[in-house]
Amino acid sequence: MAAKMHSFLSNNRDELTLRCRIKVGQRSGRSATEKQLQDGIPLFLEQLIRTLEIEQTSDPLNSRLISGPAGGGAALSEVSVSASQHGKDLLDLGLTVDQVVHDYGDLCQAITDLAVERDAPFQVDEFRTLNRCLDNAISDAVTEFSYQRDVRNADAQAYESNQRMGFFTHELRNLLGTVSLAFSAAKAGNLSLNGATGLILERNIWALEKLIASSLEDVRTSAENNMVFDSFSLADFINEIYAAAALSIGPHGGNFKAPQVDPDLAISGNRNLLMAAVANLLQNAFKFTQPHTEVFFTAYAAGDRILIDIKDHCGGLGIGVAENMFLPFSQAGENRTGIGLGLTIAKQSISANGGTLTVQNLPSVGCVFTISLPRYALTN
Structure with missing residues (x-):
């Protein structure tokens, strides 16, 4: 049975x-x-x-x-x-x-x-x-x-698509902001476009055109594999960034001095990516530093590395903020006018160029962002 x-x-x-x-x-x-x-x-x-x-x-x-x-x-x-x-x-x-x-x-x-x-x-x-x-x-x-x-x-x-679009929008806004400031400065001072302000305007318009062209071809997703690395003067690089960044410090009422950089120092990488990374860090410093304080900007050699320091006077970071501030869409301060991608873009761009980006918290004072890049000899 x-x-x-x-x-x-x-x-x-x-x-x-x-x-x-x-x-x-x-x-x-x-x-x-x-x-x-x-x-x-x-x-x-x-x-x-x-x-x-x-x-x-x-x-x-x-x-x-x-x-x-x-x-x-x-x-x-x-x-x-x-x-x-x-x-x-x-x-x-x-x-x-x-x-x-x-x-x-x-x-x-x-x-x-x-x-x-x-x-x-x-x-x-x-x-x-x-x-x-x-x-x-x-x-x-x-x-x-x-x-x-x-x-x-x-x-x-x-999420990936949204992040790429956020990166593009963030960079577009930064470049357009510099163009607007340069144009306003030239118009208010009746300046010739053949001078330093005109050069800033021209370079940023060219950068806008290149950014838009790159996004249309979706090159950004494979940028690391296709990047062209060049050696260039650190002093020229820093001076160009300073000239553009100085236009946007005015409304904050702070001090921003031109750094003194050894003319014999050189770095190697994708100049546009590195320039955008440093510009993002400076914009972050201008955004959060307290009124009538100084944003300190310098670049120097330390052994086989080139270090670029950006120090602000934001009052210091809260507990656990430093660990998360490089995450996409992370915004720790009260000022939420951005979209929280500037530091993420900076870190990724620097990493793609063989460098590192770190932050040091100075309690009750501010924070110091340090870019570390390989040092190269300047060739003519």
């Missing part, structure tokens, strides 16, 4: 669960938390037993409330809810969709192997019920796994 599958499963519940755990442990790349081992396959096994028991009663169709109907299709059941959660749990572990299928296949294989070992034949209808439960569980687990994975991929792509 054929054994009742629900009795067989109930009597051998622990053995089947153990065999599934062993199969999971032996599978390459698969890991499981204690919660999963307790609530995943064992829960499905319990639902399968209850389904088989109900199908032996006078109302066998009530078993669909537990395990769902045959033939697939969306239907709410206990199996669908727990299987969906199982699929999500596997995604959280960083596993692939085939691992979802294998988890339920492990139980089917364990039941079949143990039935053969114990010489326990089952009725055809019971095997059909087993297959229906497995099909529904796998379908719901895979569906939820795929949905959650697609949502996360979409969120990641949207």
